[in-house]
Amino acid sequence: xxxxxxxxxxxxxxxxxxxxxxxxxxxxxxxxxxxxxxxxxxxxxxxxxxxxxxxxxxxxxxxxxxxxxxxxxxxxxxxxxxxxxxxxxxxxxxxxxxxxxxxxxxxxxxxxxxxxxxxxxxxxxxxxxxxxxxxxxxxxxxxxxxxxxxxxxxxxxxxxxxxxxxxxxxxxxxxxxxxxxxxxxxxxxxxxxxxxxxxxxxxxxxxxxxxxxxxxxxxxxxxxxxxxxxxxxxxxxxxxxxxxxxxxxxxxxxxxxxxxxxxxxxxxxxxxxxxxxxxxxxxxxxxxxxxxxxxxxxxxxxxxxxxxxxxxxxxxxxxxxxxxxxxxxxxxxxxxxxxxxxxxxxxxxxxxxxxxxxxxxxxxxxxxxxxxxxxxxx
Amino acid sequence: xxxxxxxxxxxxxxxxxxxxxxxxxxxxxxxxxxxxxxxxxxxxxxxxxxxxxxxxxxxxxxxxxxxxxxxxxxxxxxxxxxxxxxxxxxxxxxxxxxxxxxxxxxxxxxxxxxxxxxxxxxxxxxxxxxxxxxxxxxxxxxxxxxxxxxxxxxxxxxxxxxxxxxxxxxxxxxxxxxxxxxxxxxxxxxxxxxxxxxxxxxxxxxxxxxxxxxxxxxxxxxxxxxxxxxxxxxxxxxxxxxxxxxxxxxxxxxxxxxxxxxxxxxxxxxxxxxxxxxxxxxxxxxxxxxxxxx
Numbered sequence: 001x002x003x004x005x006x007x008x009x010x011x012x013x014x015x016x017x018x019x020x021x022x023x024x025x026x027x028x029x030x031x032x033x034x035x036x037x038x039x040x041x042x043x044x045x046x047x048x049x050x051x052x053x054x055x056x057x058x059x060x061x062x063x064x065x066x067x068x069x070x071x072x073x074x075x076x077x078x079x080x081x082x083x084x085x086x087x088x089x090x091x092x093x094x095x096x097x098x099x100x101x102x103x104x105x106x107x108x109x110x111x112x113x114x115x116x117x118x119x120x121x122x123x124x125x126x127x128x129x130x131x132x133x134x135x136x137x138x139x140x141x142x143x144x145x146x147x148x149x150x151x152x153x154x155x156x157x158x159x160x161x162x163x164x165x166x167x168x169x170x171x172x173x174x175x176x177x178x179x180x181x182x183x184x185x186x187x188x189x190x191x192x193x194x195x196x197x198x199x200x201x202x203x204x205x206x207x208x209x210x211x212x213x214x215x216x217x218x219x220x221x222x223x224x225x226x227x228x229x230x231x232x233x234x235x236x237x238x239x240x241x242x243x244x245x246x247x248x249x250x251x252x253x254x255x256x257x258x259x260x261x262x263x264x265x266x267x268x269x270x271x272x273x274x275x276x277x278x279x280x281x282x283x284x285x286x287x288x289x290x291x292x293x294x295x296x297x298x299x300x301x302x303x304x305x306x307x308x309x310x311x312x313x314x315x316x317x318x319x320x321x322x323x324x325x326x327x328x329x330x331x332x333x334x335x336x337x338x339x340x341x342x343x344x345x346x347x348x349x350x351x352x353x354x355x356x357x358x359x360x361x362x363x364x365x366x367x368x369x370x371x372x373x374x375x376x377x378x
Numbered sequence: 379x380x381x382x383x384x385x386x387x388x389x390x391x392x393x394x395x396x397x398x399x400x401x402x403x404x405x406x407x408x409x410x411x412x413x414x415x416x417x418x419x420x421x422x423x424x425x426x427x428x429x430x431x432x433x434x435x436x437x438x439x440x441x442x443x444x445x446x447x448x449x450x451x452x453x454x455x456x457x458x459x460x461x462x463x464x465x466x467x468x469x470x471x472x473x474x475x476x477x478x479x480x481x482x483x484x485x486x487x488x489x490x491x492x493x494x495x496x497x498x499x500x501x502x503x504x505x506x507x508x509x510x511x512x513x514x515x516x517x518x519x520x521x522x523x524x525x526x527x528x529x530x531x532x533x534x535x536x537x538x539x540x541x542x543x544x545x546x547x548x549x550x551x552x553x554x555x556x557x558x559x560x561x562x563x564x565x566x567x568x569x570x571x572x573x574x575x576x577x578x579x580x581x582x583x584x585x586x587x588x589x590x591x592x593x594x595x596x597x598x599x600x601x602x603x604x605x606x607x608x609x610x611x612x613x614x615x616x617x618x619x620x621x622x623x624x625x626x627x628x629x630x631x632x633x634x635x636x637x638x639x640x641x642x643x644x645x646x647x648x649x650x651x652x653x654x655x656x657x658x659x660x661x662x663x664x665x666x667x668x669x670x671x672x
Binding site for chain 2: 025026027029030033059060061062065069089090092093096097099100101102103104105106107108341342343344345
């Protein structure tokens with residue numbers, strides 16, 4: 001028997017016989033689709049069509065569909081269609097296919113471009129409003145829960161907090177120390193190089209010291225933590241949301257904010273200032289090393305000079321900002337995590353959004369702090 | 379072409395205790411792997427050993443699945459039913475043994491041969507495992523897109539056909555898996571497993587989480603596909619209704635191997651406490667009574 005599937009038409013009076021042969025399976029469906037369309041172009045005056053399936057070797061639902069579709073179209077055109085050479089099993093199969101043949105569902109309508117644009121813009125605005133409301137709502141419930149800890153300190157989840165402190169704090173030390181060291185060195189080197197024209201190379205130590213302590217240390221750490229821990233928080237909460245673990249917590253009369261969010265926020269608020277301190281020291285060490293190499297300032301000279309260049313408040317300005325940065329990063333990450341819907345795609349989208357929003361807010365917040373400290377002359 | 383009609387029943391009438399450790403007896407009754415006879419084994423596993431850490435979950439397990447049969451695999455929790463399924467499809471590494479699929483030794487097969495074998499089976503995972511970022515219709519079309527070159531209108535028609543065959547509403551095709559109920563996910567996953575009209579399907583607890591009517595429809599669909607397409611089904615199940623109504627043979631797992639395999643009666647009368655409890659407990663009696671009344 002020829003394995004190559006084919007269909008041939010032969011005419012007798014006002015009847016046409018379509019004889020199918022070969023393997024009518026899904027692997028051959030593309031070719032058969034063309035062939036059967038060709039064969040179904042009947043000469044005018046045809047009244048009866050006989051579809052002969054006896055030559056078919058292998059037959060599956062794709063083949064059955066092609067046969068059935070052709071027969072149905074012919075019946076709709078007012079022709080009489082008969083099957084021959086159809087065994088009991090093929091009859092069931094074609095019957096099944098026939099039963100499953102139904103008009104396709106209405107496609108989901110898509111709005112025209114302009115409408116969609118206006119729609120999306122409006123939604124984006126409303127969504128940012130909602131974000132703000134949710135952020136303050138989360139802040140409110142966090143504060144309430146923390147206030148509750150004053151009366152019932154045993155409800156603080158110390159194990160959980162310690163765990164997160166280790167992962168968000170301790171394990172971030174190497175990478176944060178490394179990048180801060182490099183940035184400190186680069187600032188010092190650039191400062192020295194540019195200030196050389198004014199013969200004020202030594203002032204590069206003032207520059208590096210103030211810049212690192214006031215801004216760079218805390219900014220770098222915050223951005224790093226937003227990328228490192230913020231994304232982790234969103235992904236963790238998001239996948240818990242996807243698998244209904246958060247709903248399960250609620251039904252067990254546990255508050256997800258208390259169980260999942262507050263420990264993470266507390267851990268972040270403790271970890272970020274500590275990491276900022278590490279970043280500061282590491283950046284100053286980098287600056288010191290560069291100063292030694294580039295402008296021959298030995299550590300013995302560098303340290304007393306630095307001590308004069310920066311005051312305690314320079315150091316504190318950076319450090320004060322850290323817990324606020326931590327709060328912003330943590331809350332954005334948690335909120336985005338809770339908004340994850342069912343799909344893997346949405347988990348990816350929310351994680352991206354969490355990191356982007358957190359970094360953006362960190363920089364905005366830093367700007368506000370800069371204005372505030374300038375205003376109070378600190 | 380007679381193979382599609384004939385094999386479905388040639389299997390249920392001769393069912394020795396194959397695979398119950400007495401591997402030699404089985405090889406004696408059946409023809410060699412790729413013989414075109416009626417006891418043509420689609421899957422032939424010998425000495426399969428799988429373990430995690432220090433313990434072996436399956437040890438020296440022999441298994442035959444014949445063309446055109448529905449094999450139900452039962453066993454208590456943790457006896458390795460799902461592990462066996464995952465091992466057969468190559469998701470779980472083995473510690474020993476050989477597996478022949480469609481007469482191809484999986485270990486010695488080239489990548490192209492393996493690919494050809496993989497195209498001939500479909501798998502329904504327990505949780506559905508639908509791709510969450512694709513609609514149901516796109517999910518069904520994934521294997522078609524990857525393995526065949528089909529015109530997109532034909533692909534739409536075939537996908538819609540498969541969706542209708544598994545009993546999903548027409549508008550379900552454009553929905554995402556997160557918008558579906560548990561039962562609908564099962565059906566959609568079956569539609570994907572059947573997308574390429576496979577010769578062999580692996581079903582991991584297909585009817586769990588379905589209501590009784592839905593489960594009966596599911597069983598009905600499976601048996602229709604077996605009868606019409608000569609589909610071979612490897613089904614891990616707990617559903618007594620499925621076992622009684624559509625399984626040609628049942629394999630009971632226990633003690634790290636297949637305790638007994640054969641028709642319902644053979645398995646039911648096997649002296650093992652778990653099997654006795656399972657088939658002669660209250661629920662089994664009720665199901666059997668319901669069956670015999672029909």
